[in-house]
Amino acid sequence: MSTAPKTPRPAQPASPIQRVGMLGVGIMGRAMAANLVKAGFVVSGYDPDPKAMKRLKAAGGTPCASAGDMASTVDVIICALPSPEALHGAAQQIAERGHRKLLVVETSTLDIADKTTARDALHAKGIVMLDCPLSGTGAQAVHKDLTVYASGPKAAIKKLAPVFAGFSKNCFDLGAFGNGMKMKLMANLLVAIHNVSTAEALLLGQRWGIQPKDAVKVLSDGAGGSRMLQVRGPLMQGQGWNTPTMKVGIWQKDMKLIAAALAEAQVPAPLFAATVPVYNAAMALGHAEHDTAAVFDVLSRMSS
Template sequence: MTTTAHANRPIVGVIGLGIMGSAMAANLVKAGFEVFGYDPVAASRQRLKKAGGHACKSVGEVAQHATHLLLSLPSEAALDQVCAELMATGLKGLIAAETSTLPEVCKQRNKTALAQHRITLLDCPLSGTGAQALTRDLAVYASGNAKAIRAMHAVFAGFARARYDVGDFGNGMRMKLVANLLVAIHNVSSAEAILMGARAGLDPATIVKVVADGAGGSRMLQVRGPMMVDRSWEDATMKVSTWQKDMALIQALLQATDTPAPLFAATQPIYNAAMAMGHGMNDTASVYDVLERLTQKAPRTKKRK
């Protein structure tokens, strides 16, 4: 296995080079880390090469070079597959920080399986959008083995502005779902506020600038407000279709904890409508389009004689 190439900096492997994974990998390269990465999509591997990283042909090849791994995966099936491939390498002592928003039970299942092969899995979901990932404006909610988390500190610092050690494995996902419940609400409320101001005759861009700097501001207004104003939701940093998965996880935790959440419940039809309107591949800022269309008068139907 390769030794560290930069003073006291581990070589990092990134498995999953989508919106979040590619941004993390690029920022780690900028921070001076040697980065090896894999994604089944050739274009994603090429993007890593352009950023200065090393593109690998398999999960196993990444693990041959790096003991400190970041997993950024789209589904439970993907996590199961990657963990199976890590176990098949026969390598010991790997630390893998799983950064995706996936069911806690899936992460726990793979943690147990990897432990039998002396591979440590951490539950470390991220707070932030793809756009925030590009500028290192992410927070890591790290949970699991404390020693392994300490070993990952420098890596987290290479792509995130903050790290919070939140305790036992699984607490990371629970904290992420708390954060995402607020994101769901703040995103829709930002769209409501901008639309009301625009219909009242205010300039939408000015609304975002002024309100974001006051008591009514939120990170979603700062991050997604400009996308709503510019109608640039085709450049997705969080696709509506992907967000539906997160919404389902939040709903499951609400039910499991018997938590009333009327504001969250009120946002669900808006995101469902975005899907129905063809915004599945667009950013969740497209909820603005949903609300805007609700203001349009429906055509009158002719009375039957």
């Protein structure tokens, strides 16, 4: 007697953590939530944008009414927030409603002082928060092509390993809280430069009749290749920057953090300084909601 094939169940995470909350379901948060669902976690989330909540539900997550509501029902909260104000407001709600075993993973690119303030507010309630920025774009997040720069209590980082594996390709334990953000700013310093250098090279090729997509394929295989060439290069043709993986407007926040860190450490940074007016020009040309690949358009207009 034949039987109908059984529908395979989602893989269950090999972790005592089963319920994950996503605080902030924008470009990055939505992709991370979707991958966590695929990894077998029970995912819920909150974002003030109703459209983001609909996308979360479509990805298999459960929308919550607030950060506080979510804090009372999950084992870990992953924060992907746009501003210090958003973090402080969320920390207050989590402190009021969260339980003592709750872990908070702060992945946003924010000033270390702001993260420390939020950490201390949660610590007063017995809740552990880690500083875990991510290296990678929204497009990379879709394919789990992210690296976690984890910093904070070693035991908590170890416990969260299955969760990190659910949405990233790698995780580095960088030690004390705040080291994650330091590494993130170093990474973004390189991103700022590599993105503009990619635009310069591809614009040169275009003027010679070499299409950006062809140049990306060839250059990526040689000594001049970079992740920004691979990730952002394809968006520099046919106004691909209209589909953002990192918006120019949000990137301005990162640029200010990098500039402040360089000034505090008294590090000369002529290459980074040269990119600042290019990104400012992108804002002036109306690219705030576009991908940072729009620097290609800036250079193109500067030379036309």
